[in-house]
Amino acid sequence: MPTMNIIQAVNSALRIQMAREPKAVILGEDVGKFGGVFRATSGLYDEFGEDRVIDTPLAEAGIIGTAIGMAVYGMRPIPEIQFSDFIFPAFDQIVNEMAKFRYRSGGQYPCPVVIRTPVGGGIRGGHYHSQSPEALFIHTPGLKVVLPSNPYDAKGLLLSCLQQDDPVLFMEPKKIYRASRGEVPDEAYTVELGKAKIVREGEQVTLIGYGAMVSIMEEAAIKAEEIGISCEVIDLRTLLPFDLETLVESVNKTGRAVVVHEAPKTCGFGAELASSLYERCLGVLEAPIERVAGFDTPFPYSLEHEYMPNADRVIGAIRKTLEW
Amino acid sequence: MSGVQAGERKGEKAATPMQARGPAFAYFDLDEEAKARGLFSILAEDGSYDPANVTRFDKTLCLQLYRGMLWTRLMDRQFMALQRQGVLGFYAETIGQEAASICSAATLEPQDWLVPALREHGAGLFRGMNFENFVAQLFGNANDITRGRQMPLHPCDRPTNYLNMSSCIATQISHAVGVAMGMKISGVGNQVCMGYMGDGATSEGDFHVAMNFAAVRKAPVVLICQNNQWAISTPVSGQTAAETFALKGIGYGMESLRADGNDMFAVYEVCKYAVDKARRGEGPTFIELLNYRLSAHTSSDDPSRYRDESVTTMWREKREPLIRARIFLEKKGWLSEAEHEAMAAQIESTIREVVAKQRDVPAPPLRSLIEDVQQTPWWRLEEDLAAMQELLAKQ
Known part of the structure; x- marks a missing residue:
């Protein structure tokens, strides 16, 4: 292939x-x-x-x-x-x-x-x-x-x-x-819309993101494993309509969630995901859902890497959910 | 029910050289700027005309055009009265713009497309839009094929290739150009798209974008600006510093014509010229049709607050399109007073019958709220609807 x-x-x-x-x-x-x-x-x-x-x-x-x-x-x-x-x-x-x-x-x-x-x-x-x-x-x-x-x-x-x-x-x-x-096959095939993908299975914290943030979450999950924390990583793939079932199933298992996106936090998609998860999973949540996002600033040039979520910021959020 | 359908126009003659069609047609031989500054006209305000200029218009065609205009006028009168009685939520009249609306659309063939602005519903009906459906849309009832999704006067009719009017202003011009680009790319051939706008729309960015795309891609589209001289309360002088709207088209490299929009023959001829040209694959045309908004903008408007209504009275008494059309028809002996009364009575009773049938039809079913958002409602729509149904069941 x-x-x-x-x-x-x-x-x-x-x-x-x-x-x-x-x-x-x-x-x-x-x-x-x-x-x-x-x-x-x-x-x-x-x-x-x-x-x-x-x-x-x-x-x-x-x-x-x-x-x-x-x-x-x-x-x-x-x-x-x-x-x-x-x-x-x-x-x-x-x-x-x-x-x-x-x-x-x-x-x-x-x-x-x-x-x-x-x-x-x-x-x-x-x-x-x-x-x-x-x-x-x-x-x-x-x-x-x-x-x-x-x-x-x-x-x-x-x-x-x-x-x-x-x-x-x-x-x-x-x-x-x-x-x-x-x-990637040369021929035609389809990936179903509206279905998220569990890219890494884990037990303690569910990491949810999409696009370029998926590899950041995977990197954070690997680093977290080194310090004994087991993370499940979910790639949403379709944002509308989003696959809440897969997220709920995972959070019911882990009891903790971190949502990651590059866009500013306020009214970002993470807010919707967190809110939807609270509606369905409040009883099992061990900690508030954390959001790792871009700053609520215009997208910067020189401090781009500080603006963008990275593995360290994701690990920081993972720790917060565990230490709450 | 196809009470106002244009029907087939058989036996159309092959195109004649413009100068052979009467002295008025010398207009088409002017240079591009003179055409855009000028005003093509055939039927004078007093109904007089040079017979050499109207050889195309036989009794059948003239009565079709007049009936379409009269239908629009009488329909507006009844629906505006219903709005004032609180039966309809909203309405907007075409009064004073019937010639521009009907006689432009009359140059299209059934396979062509029409992308309307606010005052083309009469044109849609003229092209065969089902009148029951149209009235159901005004009421937003369960019979409305657009399912009560929009305010009155936003009909959409796939069988006659009549797209949805958008209240956004000017967004629809790009759609008209896109439809025409699709016609050209798919190679179906023999299809033309006519897109409408008001004078206010020419100030929007979408106007510029659409004109440019149409000209660059040589789309088979005819873009018609009904210059009724008012965009709600803003007069032409507050809309543009250009001498005419037609002049704007020249900058895009598009042939631009300007005609008396209250002259049924002038409207028909400029549009027929542009439609034939587009059908031959010779690209787009921009047309300014000059008329005057005799009514308020809509039922929510009060023009006495911002304009001198004595000017409106002058246009209503001297330049209004139906009066001079009727003078012509009477002179020709094609429509007597009695025949006119019979035509009007038949139209009015049809409208009354359909209104009586549609006014008490209930609203569309609750489930239609979540349908057509997408092909299949997604889980949240189903969830929220189910929650509402549960709540309603408890009440």
């Missing part, structure tokens, strides 16, 4: 979809001839032509607005927003239009747009190339939000998104775009 990084896995999923679905259209800034600034669409322009791999004018609202029109017409658009920091000109189109089309048309017009966008920090990108705005979209009824942590899931989840009829925000963790490598 070939080894791929996340970029290659995404590219492989896109190539499969473009070959098998004539209505599939890729559009975005620099996605055509150039193959995208991260090369996720590399080679697709040559293979599928300029009408199906469209280099658009530089306007995110137009990329999503026209993708919506294409989707309700019956196409299967796959727009790319170059960095999720630049998604905000299209916020209205995503929140008020794309996510609402099925509902407000009474189901007459599904809007199967799958937006791909790189997310997260750790690449020395400063404020405008590092943000994690997932919570804004998880708060939007009508969307699905997906954020893989490795190449196998990236390809399988993306192919799942492309085969269903709801609009999706597919966020790709750019810090590990190339660093995360693994075996």
Whole structure:
């Protein structure tokens, strides 16, 4: 089986979809001839032509607005927003239009747009190339939000998104775009949406996260084991709808939970996860649920590593839950 | 029920050179800036016209157009009265804009798409949108095919390719362009999309973005700006410093036309020109149709607070589209006073019958609240609905 990084896995999923679905259209800034600034669409322009791999004018609202029109017409658009920091000109189109089309048309017009966008920090990108705005979209009824942590899931989840009829925000963790490598089949396969994955089993504390934070949690779990603490690590994979059952099952076993994400803590997705777990697990919890998150600041440049959650901060939170 | 359906227009002649179609058509030979600054018109305010300019319009087509406009006018009157009685929650009239709305959409074929703004519901009905469904949407009742999800006047009708109006303003223009891009990419051919906006929409970023995408991608789209001169309380002078809205289109490299929006023939001709052009694969057109909002913005508005209503009276008495259309039809001997009365009576009784059928239909079932958010409701929606049903069962 070939080894791929996340970029290659995404590219492989896109190539499969473009070959098998004539209505599939890729559009975005620099996605055509150039193959995208991260090369996720590399080679697709040559293979599928300029009408199906469209280099658009530089306007995110137009990329999503026209993708919506294409989707309700019956196409299967796959727009790319170059960095999720630049998604905000299209916020209205995503929140008020794309996510609402099925509902407000009474189901007459599904809007199967799958937006791909790189997310997260750790690449020395400063404020405008590092943000994690997932919570804004998880708060939007009508969307699905997906954020893989490795190449196998990236390809399988993306192919799942492309085969269903709801609009999706597919966020790709750019810090590990190339660093995360693994075996990925060349052929098509799917990873089920809405299902979390237990990436490491443990007994005392449940660590919950997604995207680039999964490897941070694994690193923390290994270090914790060295000092005699057993952690279970769960990769959410789909953020909306999220897999509460798997989390509840784990927390019922461990009695403790730490939620990790890069985005600011206040009203971050960790707040929703913690609240949902309190509703279901209050009786078994041995300690308050800890949140390890980015600071409630704009994303910084020079102090990026201090801003981002790391294994030490996760271990600090693990200790707090044990010492409470 | 298809009371206002346009029906087939058979025996359409092949395109004639513009100059051969009467002196007014010299407009189409002007340079691009002159077209955008000018005003194409055929039927004067007093109903007079040069016969050489109206050779396309036979009795059948004229009566179809007039009936569509009259339907819109009479429907507005009844629904506005129902709103004032508290029967409808909200309404917005098309009064004064019937020609721009109906006669533009009349140039489309059944396979074409229409992306409306606020005052195109008459156009949707003209294209065959089911009137029972439309009225059910006004009431948001269990018969509403959009399932009571939005305020009145947000119909959506897949059978006639009529998309949903968005209150956001201008977001729909990109959708129209996207639909047209889809038509072009899929290679179906022979399809055109017509997208509408008001004058206020031209100030939004989405207008700029959509115009640019349409022109760059040479989409088969016709973008129509109904310049009714008011965006709620903001006059044109507060909206733009440009001399005309049509001039804006030139900057995008798009052919831009401007016509008297109260002249049914002028509206039809500029739109037919643009639709035919798009259908031939020759790209998009921007059209400004100049008219005047004779009504309030909506049932929630009171224009006497911000505008000189003597100007409105002047437009109502001298420039309003139905009066001059009727003068024309009477001169031609195509619609007598008695025939007009019969046409109006038939329309009004149909509207009354449908309203009577729909007004007391109950709201959609509770479960519809969580349906269509996505293809299948996710677990939280089911959980919250079940909790509510349990609560209701106890009461």
